[in-house]
Structure formats: C-alpha cells, structure tokens
Amino acid sequence: MGRRPDLDWSHACRDCAVGTSAVCSTLDVTALADLRNQGSSIQLAAGQPLFHQGDPADRTFSLTSGVVKLYSVLPDGRRQVIAFHFPGEFIGFSPSEDYHCTAEAVSAATLCRFETGRFEQFARSSDEFARSRHERVARDLVAAQTRAMVLGQATARERLAHFLCDVHRRSQARPAGASGIVPLPMSRSDIAEYLGLAKETVSRELSALRATGIVRTISRNLLEIRDMERLRRLAIV
Amino acid sequence: MGRRPDLDWSHACRDCAVGTSAVCSTLDVTALADLRNQGSSIQLAAGQPLFHQGDPADRTFSLTSGVVKLYSVLPDGRRQVIAFHFPGEFIGFSPSEDYHCTAEAVSAATLCRFETGRFEQFARSSDEFARSRHERVARDLVAAQTRAMVLGQATARERLAHFLCDVHRRSQARPAGASGIVPLPMSRSDIAEYLGLAKETVSRELSALRATGIVRTISRNLLEIRDMERLRRLAIV
DNA sequence: CGCTGTATTGAGTAGGATCAATCTACGTGG
C-alpha cells in the first residue's frame, strides 16, 4: 500500500513510507518527478533542529519517519510545544516570511524537503494539489482548536488521557493491528510543555493511570493502553 | 477605501464595509457578481446563533459588522470559546462535513453567506482566490498556535493583557486614529471562557489593571488603554 | 422605582507548581 508502481525504480518517491497519505500523492507522475527535482531528503538525529523561530520560511517538509516537535520559547524560558508531528504529516506552512516557531526532531527522523516557492507554483498549477494542501491546513486548524479546549478546560488527568489517545491514534494510523501499544519517543518534559503542565504532574498522573490499571508502562517510552474504554472517557474530547 | 467603483450601484458588494480586506476582494467583477448571486446577507441580533456544532458545514460566512464567537461545549457544561471574530474575517471553514463548533453573535452582526460548494468552485477557478483563502486559513492556524502559548503558559494577568492587546489590534484594524479605546461587546464570562479562566478571575485581574493605571474602564464594555507600553510587556506574546 | 441579570469583591479551598530528594536506565570507560 502507498507504493507507486508507475514510477521509475530509481525514483525516491516510489518507496516513500507515507506514500498515499502525503500531499504529494495528489500529483501525477510527471509533476511528482518535477517537484522531486527540487526536493531532497533529510536525515535528522534525535534532538537536531530542522529550523528555528525567525528563520526565513523558504522550506516545506514532509515527514516520512520519526517524530518532530514544534515549539516556541518565551524570553523568560517558558516553553510551549505547539505540536508533535508524525509520519505523513507536513511541516513548515507559514503565512508569513518567517517561521513562527522552532522545529526539532524528537527521535531520529527523515524528511522530504521542498522549496516553498516551488510548492506555491504547484498549488497554482494543480487544483488537486491546492485542495489537498488547503484541507491539510484546515485539519491542522481544527486540531489547534481542539487543543484550545484541552489547554483551556481540561484537568491534568484529562489532558494526559487526551494526549495518549491522540498519540495512539496518530502513530497507529499506518501500522497493522489495533494493539494498545503507544510509542512515546518524547521526554516527560516535552509532554508537559505540550500539555501546559509541569513535568512532575505528568509523571504523577501517569503513575495514577498505571495504578488504576488503565495503562501499563512497558519501558520509559513505550506504553500499553489496557483499558481504552476508560481512557477515552477520561479524555473527554 | 475598500469600495469598488467599477461595480453596478445596485450591487451589494459595492458598499461592503470590509471591501478590500475580505477574501472576495481577490475576485474580479464578473466573478464577484457570480459569487454574489449565491450569497445572501444575514442579520443577527446579539446572542443569536449562526450555526451549531454538528450542523452540516455547507455555508461559509464573511463577517461585515459586529462580533461573532465560536465555541464548543463539553457534556458536563464546561465551555471553551475558540475564537472571537471581527469584521473582515471569515467563518465556517471546515475540513469535514460538519461544523466542529457553534458560532453565535456577540453583538448585532451582519454577514455575507456563501454556499461552501460554490466557494470550492471558485477556489478551483481562481488561483488568486485559492491563494487568498489558503493564506487566511494559515493565518488562523498561526493565531491558534499563539493561543496554545497563552493557554498553556501564561498567567491570568498575562492572558488578560494579551486579550486586550489582541482585541485592540483587531478592532482597530479599520477605524481611524490609534486611540487606546477598546470595545468589549462580549461578557466577562465570554472572556473567561476564551482565556480558560473563571469569570471572577477576569474581573479581579481587570480591576488590578485598573488599579495600576494601565487601563481605564469607560463603561461595562468600553475600555481605554492608558499605558500600552506596560500592557504590552505584560502580554508577553 | 424596584427587578433581574451581570459584574465586582471577599473568604476559603484545591489542583497543580515548585523545590527537593531519591530512583532508574543507560552509556562510558576501566
């Protein structure tokens, strides 16, 4: 699934891990080859930055493997993780000249890099591409609005439950089997900064979920949801 | 400013209060007339709903006057105001079949209503229109991400300061004079639900700002910023 | 001129932050 048998074997997109789910999938073979000409592959080690807040927003990325976090930092050091991105998702849309936040690999990641200007060209030449891009941004917008509900109204318990369900769903998107296994490549601090909590609170609430048998912690960054039903009820959104 | 002298006098868009700033401004006269055929004008009294969470998302709106709030409600009654919308802004983009939140007039409002499907057609036929729409959604997305910072990291004082600056900037967009007057047509509860605070906290913090001479409260829903400098410093974002 | 809904102010409480002390996993080097 997701492969493109009509592409030349030497074409890098042929074996793209996120094939059909990425924006690129709306392009025909010629257009793809064209876009690809300008795109190049990027490898990031865990912790490596992709771009910084304030950099000129002249690149757009398609994440093919790994997890990337977007965050911004206040002068006094407070940090908010805006989003975690999973394979198949896009990074780097910006309505202004500059990126408004920093992007950094959480785990080793590979990305496809495109020039934003070239992206714009394709949006003009392909209705399907433009529509797909718009839908993607609109989807991100709804996700951001859901986050307002979580950050504005939910308790610590509810935030964490929501987060676990969300990561489960999004990382589960492609792999087989509806197992309750959730990979958590990000640190507890990352999660805390994402949920607007202190890292100690994340730890405590995680322990509480463990105590009630809702989740089981396989290793530091691998967790099993044992009672999805109850977790969902906690998540509220 | 914002008028379209090349339009027929009978055409409603000619005197549109938000003329050049709305999405429609990217359309040429013929296209506009065409779009307009399908659009109609809407008048809402304060408190009247525009659409409800779960309604089919078959309408898109351009706000020409007044203020509209978007919100969603949890089963237990907790309510999050997602956004306040000001004249010139668009309402009703949805990546799914249904609206994901409720829209309601805060003050008397007038809107231009379009059929979403027809909107899509125009996006396909006009690059400029599609680009403008995309930019608008991308801008909304950045705003939503700024909100994550506010809701996740800011103190009550900072949230309120941020809110006042934001409303000042957005309502000040068209009117003349850089006065410090800020209209607050929404109730304290609305503000509280927008900022993820209790209404009592909003009241208290507002009183605190008044006590330090940063703002002056002209009437219940009219406020003057007397020291923009200090308010901005408090706002942080 | 009182009535009603909204806003403000007050008193007490609780949920989550902060500060601090272990504990654990993992990488490094002997």
Added chain:
DNA sequence: CCACGTAGATTGATCCTACTCAATACAGCG
C-alpha cells in the same frame, strides 16, 4: 562485564495561583 556517572523519571512536602462559593454592587429595563 561490571562499576560508575549522568540525565531523565518518579515520589514527597510545601506553597501559591486561580477556582469555588457567597455576598454585595451596579446597570439596564419594564
């Protein structure tokens, strides 16, 4: 292969911000 060092995670104790509940003030309206 194991001992050690370090960074991240967990748990504990205390504090503080903002919430809740309650009383009062105020504005708009019949």
